[in-house]
Amino acid sequence: MNDHEIIQLFRPLLSDSRPKDHFGVRKPLLAHYTSITTLEAILRNNEVWLSNPLFMNDMEEVRFGINAGVNIFLSSPEVEAACGDKRRLEKLKAAFNYFYSEFANQHVLDLYVFCLSEHAPEDKDGLLSMWRGYGGNGNGAALVFDAGKINVREESPLIVAHVHYGTAEERAIICGTTFRNFPRSLVSRTFPMRSFT
Numbered sequence: 001m002n003d004h005e006i007i008q009l010f011r012p013l014l015s016d017s018r019p020k021d022h023f024g025v026r027k028p029l030l031a032h033y034t035s036i037t038t039l040e041a042i043l044r045n046n047e048v049w050l051s052n053p054l055f056m057n058d059m060e061e062v063r064f065g066i067n068a069g070v071n072i073f074l075s076s077p078e079v080e081a082a083c084g085d086k087r088r089l090e091k092l093k094a095a096f097n098y099f100y101s102e103f104a105n106q107h108v109l110d111l112y113v114f115c116l117s118e119h120a121p122e123d124k125d126g127l128l129s130m131w132r133g134y135g136g137n138g139n140g141a142a143l144v145f146d147a148g149k150i151n152v153r154e155e156s157p158l159i160v161a162h163v164h165y166g167t168a169e170e171r172a173i174i175c176g177t178t179f180r181n182f183p184r185s186l187v188s189r190t191f192p193m194r195s196f197t
Helices: 003-009 036-045 060-074 077-083 086-110 128-134 168-180 185-190
Strands: 029-034 117-119 141-146
Touching: 029 036, 029 128, 036 141, 060 086, 060 168, 077 086
Parallel strands: none
Antiparallel strands: 029 117, 029 141
8 A cells, every 4th residue: 555545544533624724725824922031032133933832832732632632542442343253453552552652652742733813904903812921911912814825745744734623522522423424444444464463
């Protein structure tokens, strides 16, 4: 299997993604609320720095989804049924844990985010919640970027995506439902019997 074929197997996990919201389709104005000190650094150096989400103020932004996914996978009756027997299930879990550990110890620190809020063209004031949380209680700044001037490059690792918020319970339900609706044949297609001998 090539990379594209493997990615296609996992497309159902993105079933709640709305194509009309994708960056290639919609290119709204995007505002970044920040302090005056950070604004000065951005203008002085002509650069924007992204942050690793593990060091951001909301620890659940990355950890919740990963931890929920790991727990659902490791306790899933659907995965157990797809494996067919306990020996194959244990081998699959061992492979899963190996790659999860590799991601957690090597790759997660190479993940960076830059948070923006959609900004209506006629809006002259911005969002009060963003001013309070990130714009120094109104003493900071809002940089507004025109996403229409950013070209999409297929080879770029940059992903521009709309974030949907919910309670921990709502997110857990979404993760569980998405996984249960995932094709059961994935395990047997991705991990053929010879991989477990």
